[in-house]
Amino acid sequence: MPWPSIADFTAAVQNPVVCFKDGDPELAAGQVGLHPARGTPLVYSGNFAAVYPVECGGGRKYAVRCFTREVKDQQERYGHLDDYLSGVRPDAFVRFQYHEQGIQIRGEWYPIVKMTWVEGRRLDRFVEDNLSRPDVILDICARWRGANGSLRGLGIAHNDLQHGNVMVQHDDALRLVDYDGIFLPRFQGEPSPELGHQHYQHPLRTADDYNDQVDNFPALVIYLSLLALSHDPGLWQRFYTQENLLLTKKDYADPANSQCFHALKSNPDATVRHLAGFLEECCSRPLEEVQDLESVLADAPSVTAASSVSAQAAGAGPPAPAAPVVSAPQPPTGLSYRSLLQGGQSPQPAPAATATNPTPASVAPPQSAVASPVMTCPQCNLANPVELVYCDDEGCASVLYPGNRFCAYCGESIPVNGNYCPECGSRLV
Ligand SMILES: Nc1ncnc2c1ncn2[C@@H]1O[C@H](COP(=O)(O)OP(=O)(O)O)[C@@H](O)[C@H]1O
Numbered sequence: 001m002p003w004p005s006i007a008d009f010t011a012a013v014q015n016p017v018v019c020f021k022d023g024d025p026e027l028a029a030g031q032v033g034l035h036p037a038r039g040t041p042l043v044y045s046g047n048f049a050a051v052y053p054v055e056c057g058g059g060r061k062y063a064v065r066c067f068t069r070e071v072k073d074q075q076e077r078y079g080h081l082d083d084y085l086s087g088v089r090p091d092a093f094v095r096f097q098y099h100e101q102g103i104q105i106r107g108e109w110y111p112i113v114k115m116t117w118v119e120g121r122r123l124d125r126f127v128e129d130n131l132s133r134p135d136v137i138l139d140i141c142a143r144w145r146g147a148n149g150s151l152r153g154l155g156i157a158h159n160d161l162q163h164g165n166v167m168v169q170h171d172d173a174l175r176l177v178d179y180d181g182i183f184l185p186r187f188q189g190e191p192s193p194e195l196g197h198q199h200y201q202h203p204l205r206t207a208d209d210y211n212d213q214v215d216n217f218p219a220l221v222i223y224l225s226l227l228a229l230s231h232d233p234g235l236w237q238r239f240y241t242q243e244n245l246l247l248t249k250k251d252y253a254d255p256a257n258s259q260c261f262h263a264l265k266s267n268p269d270a271t272v273r274h275l276a277g278f279l280e281e282c283c284s285r286p287l288e289e290v291q292d293l294e295s296v297l298a299d300a301p302s303v304t305a306a307s308s309v310s311a312q313a314a315g316a317g318p319p320a321p322a323a324p325v326v327s328a329p330q331p332p333t334g335l336s337y338r339s340l341l342q343g344g345q346s347p348q349p350a351p352a353a354t355a356t357n358p359t360p361a362s363v364a365p366p367q368s369a370v371a372s373p374v375m376t377c378p379q380c381n382l383a384n385p386v387e388l389v390y391c392d393d394e395g396c397a398s399v400l401y402p403g404n405r406f407c408a409y410c411g412e413s414i415p416v417n418g419n420y421c422p423e424c425g426s427r428l429v
């Protein structure tokens, strides 16, 4: 039996009660979203999947992701990912379930991923719609930094960072989709199941490059592109092709003759010029030498008053906060907090933990990291290291800092007593 085509999946989802019957009862009772004019199912696709919005009762809406080719070990990979993220799911990830018996076509079961539907736009569409608002693009740039920090802190990599896998919600929060190729520490030494989008990857990348650093190059490409566009929106008309943000694989292959690199290195903003020069150098160096975004930004010149003013002058609205956009004196809270998880005996998060209540054991730093000052638990009086969120006494596990704080910039609720918002990267104190 040949693997179903997108047309097969599209035909099937028109009858959820049939195609999801005996699989997922919630989906079986749902309704697939229809194109308002044509009345046919809305379908979104990239390289490997057809994605359908399905509305279910109680206002719940899911993305039903059908695979357009057979992939080995997918069930196992999604299972490991789910385990790994249990309790420490970064905000950039949405909830997902892999169903081996997902959708039935001509009497055969095919797998699906059922995910929370992200209401928003793909990164490139969002950028295009906001080119005249540099403050908004700068804000997304800051959020991008925050999202990356949280992945890096967990020791994982998305493995295909690109405009089609980054969604900007209506509240401007960033969400990543497409978790097929994610790198987890347990996959170290295995070949990468995919190579990522060609216009975002290092020119020398091969399937052997599969580790927690593999997002470094595309993360920098996206950060640089957003920052550059906030200072020079005209770059979009010149270099966006519907398949990229600004740069393409041709630019990485021959930066010296790239008009785009030339334009980036002539950007009015010093940080953009610095990052463009750095990225250009990376293209001719081994991929292993590409540092993570935080390290690169630590060496970049800070945003100057002039660049904030030019961003403001180019569009309406206040300047974006300078701190999250460029160099920060220390990594975002999300990074250091989540790094604690790796400092313990096992890099795997404790299975019993939940997103808002990581188990004390899983967040406890190694003794060497425990230093004064301490935070005395309001319930049991145990002196806890200030880095902890929950009391280290397993029987107590109270919140050490009662009353969640909220990020002044994005409004995210932050139970972590640190300096940076793990959602958008803004400075909290
Ligand atoms: N959870 C989701 N919510 C909303 N849209 C989504 C979701 N997942 C995927 N999409 C849309 O479907 C497109 C293709 O999905 P993706 O999972 O990236 O498939 P592929 O593996 O083919 O790239 C995305 O670019 C996005 O527009």
Ligand SMILES: [Mg+2]
Pocket: 046, 047, 164, 165, 177, 178
């Ligand atoms: Mg994709």
